[in-house]
Structures are given as structure tokens and as C-alpha cells.
Amino acid sequence: MSFSSFRNAFSHQLNAAKKRAFSTTTAQAKRTNWIPMAAGVTAAAGVLYYSTTSVRADSKKALIGDDQWVDLKLKSFHDESHNTRRFFFELPSEEHVLGLEVASCVLTKFTRPQNGKNVIRPYTPVSQPEDTGFVEFVIKRYEKGLMTNHLFSLQPNDTLAFKGPIQKYKWTPNMHKQIALLGGGSGITPLYQLMHHIAKHPEDKTKVHLFYCNVTEGDILIKKELEEIEKQHPNQFEITYLLDNPPKNWKGETGYITRELLERKMFKPTDEDVKVFVCGPPPMYDAISGNKKSPSDQGELTGILADMGFSKDQVFKF
16 A cells, blocks of 8 residues: 555544544554654654663663764565565674663664765664664655665665664553553554563563554554464453454454544553553544654643543553
8 A cells, every 4th residue: 555545544534533533543644754753663752661680781782872873784684564674783792782671762864875964763673672682673664754765775784873772651560550552553663562571571460452553454563473472461461453444354443443442442541550552653643642742742632532531641652
């Protein structure tokens, strides 16, 4: 599906959402002048705290948050779908970790040869903080995306500049009894890192429900990893997939996240110690929670979650 079709799907549903309180849009969308702060390809900023107990105390960090750019070499890549690729970048040595915390984003940079201007974009790795020797990303290519087109032009041994990490949300085990993750398209990456982190730490009993929206089944990113978590922890993790254009015999939900769906499948705002995390393109925020004012300002809570009675403190926008 072209980017224009993707954007049109969002726009159509967003207009419908403005007319009726219960609907939302969660297909892929991207504005060429929008620089988000933390989804796998282009989503909102977001970073969660990672308990360092899983990272060896003597690990060397490639990134230490000192505002310095570090060049990393592309080791390998392979295609996940017609427009999505999995990239593996080498760290300075086999003993190095990247230095990020779970769901934290890093900044990437390259200089355009046409005009000498820098292009800087954030991405969330899908590898874990304790992984040594490499960092892994799953990135979707956009027709007019300067960084994604550059990334897809890279060959093994080419380098890309990285800086970070950037932390936004401090996660500690069992800080909430239940969390809901509302994701659209490439906004899955920080949500996945949080899910993966909770799944790998048996002491964290947080119950997790992911609502993940895409246009087609082929657009679902890291599906194998998501389903493995749900399979291994069926009493703790639940995933609801939603497709705008589902195939025949589709067993998930059809359409977009609605108030009716959330009231039917998600916890209530009056339940004890709950939190909702949202990550996706701007129209999704407009309908579900309202957009952030800036990377450091969550803005007011609006949209479906506000209509359902959730408070600003109960929602975090990546």
C-alpha cells in the first residue's frame, strides 16, 4: 500500500472520529516535517527505565549520553516485508552494550551530499540493553523519508552516526498492576521493548494488554516476537490486533480502536493502579489521547481516553 493510501486511511477515519465520539484512526501516517522522538520508524518520543541488574557491571557502553556522536558500522540487514527492513549495527567491540534503557530511543544522523545539511531522526532499538556487540532496529521505509531512504541505501560496512540515549519514562517492576499499550504501525517498537522487558523479568507481575493497529496483515511489525511473548506468558500478556483491510478468515478485530472496543476489552479508569501508553502517528493521538505539546510536555488528555474517564496521570504518550 502506498504512503498516500495509508495517510488517506488515517484522514478518513480521523474525520469520522470528529463526528462521533467513539472512533479513532490508527493506520500509518507520516508528515514529512514531523520529527518524532521515539518509535521504531517515526513515532512519538518515549523511553522507559531499564533495571541495570541484567547488564553486567563491567559492560562498556557505546553511548553514554554525553552529546557525542558515535559512528557505528552496518553489519547486516534483511527484509521483513516489502517496505520494512531489520538492521544490525556493530558496536565498538564484542564487550560493548549500546548503553540504552528499555524503550529508550537513540538519535541517528547523516549529512545530505546535495546541500551539506544534517538529517537527524530518532529510532527505538528492538534489541535488549544487555545485548553485546550489536544493536538491532526494525525500520519501515517511507516514500519521502530522508532518513529511511538513506538507511535503505546503506550496505554492510557503511556507517551511521548515533547519539543518546534519551529517557522519558522510568519503569520499575510492578509499578502498575495493569497496563494497556495502544500502538499504531511503527509505534510498536517502544511498546515491544516494554513488553519484552516485563516478560524477561519473572518478578514483574504487571499484566499487559497490547492493542496494535495496522492497515494490512503484512504491515504488522515484529509479529513473531510479539506472539512468542503471548504464547509463553498467556496469563500475563494479551494482544489484540486490528486491521483496516483484513484478509479472509481474519481472527482479529477489524477497523480502528474505538471506545466500545476499549470498554469491552480493557480495564476501567477506576481500577486500581492502571496505566495506558500510547504510541503511533499524529492522527492516532488526536483521536485517542491528544498530541503532546513537546517531547517534555505531555499536553492535556483528550480524545477517547478522556471521554472514558481516564485522567492525565493515567496516560503516557510516547
